[in-house]
Amino acid sequence: MIVEFLEDNLFVDGWSLGPCPGGKLEVVAASRTVKLQPKRILVAAETPDPGTADGRMALVAAADAARAGLSARVDLEVIWGLLEEEQAAALNPEAGGAAAPDSPGASGAAPAGGQGSRDPGAGDSPEPRRMPSSSDTASRFTFAALAELEFGRGPTPDQTAAVMRAVHREGLHFKFTPEAALKRSAEEIGRILEIRAREARRAELRREGIAWLRRARIAYFGEGNRDAALPARVPDGPDTPGTPGPAGCGTPPAAYAPGNPEASGSAASPRAPSPAVPGGPGTPETPETRQTAEAPGTARSPALSEADGAEGARATEPADGPESARSPEIPEASGADPAGRLPPPPDDGGILVKSLTELALAVEDPPPSLRSAAEALAEAGFSGDPAGAARALEAAGIFRPHENLELRRLGLPLEFPEEALEEAARLTESGRWRDEDRLDLTGELVITVDSPGAMEFDDAVSLKPGAGGGMTLGVHIADAAAFVKPGSALDRFAAERGASIYLPEGRHPMLPLKLTENALSLTANAERPAFSILAEIGRDGQVTDAVFRPSVVKVARHLTFIEADEILEGGGDRELAPFLAELAELSQRFLKLRLAAGGHLFNIPTQQVTMSAAGVPETALVMWGTPSCVAVGELMIRANHLAATTLRNADFPCPYRYQLLMKGSQSPLSCKSERTPREQLAYHLALRRRLGRTGVSAEPSRHRGLGLDCYTYFTSPMRRYFDLLVHRQLRALAAGEGPAYDEKALLGEAFNADGVLRAIHKVQSARTRYWILWELAKLEGDTLPALCFDRQGRRVRVCLTDWMMETESMSFPDSVEPGHELYVRLTRADPVRNALECSFVANLTLDSSIRV
DSSP: OEEEEETEEEEEEEEEEETTTTTTTEETTTTEEEEEEEGGGGGEEOOOOOOHHHHHHHHHHHHHHHHHHHHHHOHHHHHHHHHHHHHHHHOOGGTOOOTTTTTTHTTTOSSSTTOSSGGGGGTTTTOOOOOOOSTTTTTTTHHHHHHHHOOOSSHHHHHHHHHHHHHHHHEEEEEEEOOOEEEHHHHHHHHHHHHHHHHHHHHHHHHHHHHHHHHHHHHHHOTOOOOSSSSOOOOOOSSSOSSSOOOOOOSSSSSSSOOHHHHHOOOOOOOOOOOOOSSSOOOOOOOHHHOOOOOOOOHHOOGGGGGGGGTTSOOOTTTTTTTTTTOOOOOGGGGGGGGGGGOOOOSSTTTHHHHHHHHTTSSSSGGGGGGGHHHHHHTTOOOHHHHHHHHHHHHHSSSSSTTTHHHHOOOOOOOOOOHHHHHHHHHHHHHHHGGSSEOOTTSSSEEEOOOOTTOOOOOOEEEOGGGGGGGEEEEEOOOOTTTOOOHHHHHHHHHHBBOOOOEEEEEOSSSSHHHHIIISSOBBBBEEEEEEEEEETTSSSOOEEEEEEEEEEEEEEEEEEHHHHHHTTTTGGGGHHHHHHHHHHHHHHHHHHHHHHHOOOOOOEEEEEEEEEOOEEEEEOOOSSSSHHHHHHHHHHHHHHHHHHHHHHHTTOOOOOEOOOOOOOOOGGGGGGGOOOHHOOOOHHHHHHHHHEEEOOOOOOOTTTTTHHHOOOOSSSTTTTTHHHHHHHHHHTTOOOOOOSOOHHHHHHHHHHHHHHHHHHHHHHHHHHHHHHHHGGGTTTTTEEEEEEETTTTEEEETTTTTTEEEESOOTTTOOOTOOEEEEEEEEEEEETEEEEEEEEEEEETOTTTOO
16 A cells, blocks of 8 residues: 655655554655554555565655646646635525535535536546534645545545645645645735745845855955955055054064063053054953053053054044945956946845844854855855855955954944034133133143154153152143033043044044144143142152142153153253153152062063054064153052042042952962063963953952052043043042042943943954954964963963964973973964964974074
8 A cells, every 4th residue: 555644844655564563554665664653644545566565666656756747737726716716605695505514615525526627527436525514624625625626526546645745835825734724815825925925035135145245255356265364455544544663662672571570561551553462362351451451541551552653643434434335346247337346235125234244243153043144155155154244245345354343343433423523622712721720830840751653642740859858749631521521412422432442543532633632632832731640759659648639731842752761771852861760760669669569560562553654554563661661651550549549538439440369370480580581471471361350349449460459540531431530530529529420320430431441442452463463364384483471281372472472272292381482383364263373393492403
């Protein structure tokens, strides 16, 4: 007997061998034997047994072919129409009266012969099976009943099976169930047709989208290039390029700095044109970036991207601005229009581009809703991951070459609203700050020390003899709180932006340039409003008293770090030499106090990235531990500490910053009292990974990285909203007023500002890392010097010392230990996928005769 059943939603024909133990049927189908419950059999046809397995399978194959052929002929639309007419007649007495309870129309059977039968020769066939008649079953029809309408009375098993297959395949006029076909209403059919039309349109648009992506890939990357690791063209330069070359403290050093780190290195660093790179792929936020990030105004850390070196440039066009997309030139043969432009994407309401953008910006595993976009990318020749989506959008001209994905993910506003710009213009012209009660410090020697090309000067210092052989230190901060009032248009934008964003390509300042480069900037030879800390310092470096006052200052000189170091080394402007020497000596006292209290000092070079006038990235290794860098950094750290201490003593709410204890095991180099320069660098690299997390608290807590009992941000109110909040509290205290914020309001604003600041730091670090990887990609296969700085079991962390890029490996030999100099082979550098991999070549520390 030939039987038919459903398996994996497919019709399968087989030969029944009869019942087997358990009441099941044993069926041979597709060269295998299965045991089925009888209720799974849809159609059974008694057929003479040929007696051989091959003969049975030949009959099964013939039946399957016959049923498939008959099924293709079945017209369910005609059958549905016949049933509609019959049911209408049964319900309309004027058209023929109500049908008898056992009539075919009411029971689900077809009339015998006549209308509805397209096989007149079948008029003498036996009666078909009928479904019970009730309101619940009026639309249920056996497949045999439908087969009568198609083939005539007494349909064969093959004909019944053919109708069953047609209903299952078509799924429109009838709903398939194994027991019967459910006739759909006209309204249901209309809805299904609408859905199918939409799905068909989507399928067509998907095909068009894949073809569009394929044309873009071929035109941009070339035939056969699936997904190039590097963008096909160099980036466009900003509207006005930043200062070419690195901005740093003197000549870039070798891989690591020799000498005493306490004299040449510092946790404090000058402002740089780009952020530091905190580590290799998968490396968490490093302790150095945490420490310096906790005080970028104090430590001027490149990790915080206080990029004065690039501040001569106007803010770049927003990455997602309308003019940011450049359509690549595409040959006409690729499907482009005669002008050489890629045709627009399919007219799907932007769904394809939106899905690709969401996929490109996905940080974790993309959601299932983007699976279709990933599959379309793969079909078009791109990788079906976020990097592939970014490359496709670049090829299509929707993303610029080297699109800053982290900046897009950040989602912060990049353009000032007109209301904020108008407010900045009014404040610049008004000069109302002159009406305030301010301490006149215009007669004192006040200088700034910044990176070359700086245009925003938000802090300056002064120093003069004090009582009892001490000194009076002045730290003068641009008085942003006098201009940016809570709730104003400028304040709302600054709160949302959180901080200025400094990137190799340019900057996005927190406040308009009319303020940061003009009215607020402590420009040389111009009277400017400031908020000053005047601290009395004893001979031992301890602060004996400190007051905060609004002031007026007049900066006498702008020095670069390079110029300041030259003066300290005996050259340059000798008139400033005594002044700078006293500042450097005072900063060393502050530094020794911090170190004695358990603070740390990191002497780690950083790789700086700037854009040339042609928009080409230029990298240089820069040391941030020169005497002038240390001096300015330590003075700003002390100013922030005094701000936190003053608010604490006055019982004013303050968002204190803290850093937790070290975590994890110490580096083997920690126990060494004397370290070589390479060991010192390895120790610092390992140490900054082990410092604990930082945070914000309503209560003063110890900052372990800096070695201070309480700390906050205050010295960069033009650049960070967090500092502006503290600035407002200090101004209220200096004016003898109550706090500008209560504790709840202040902590809410500060937590938000801190979160945005961390996100911005991530964007800045990622962008610098991107460009360094872009340069390293050109060196794949080359042998490079490296330094092992940490080892935990098989996991070895190394730093490519010419590039200060960290990575890790599980395949280095056991002989490699922290402090060892190595040669490694660069096996992979992928800026799009943020991947850096290398393999071991040689251990120079164990064999100094090796030369590669």
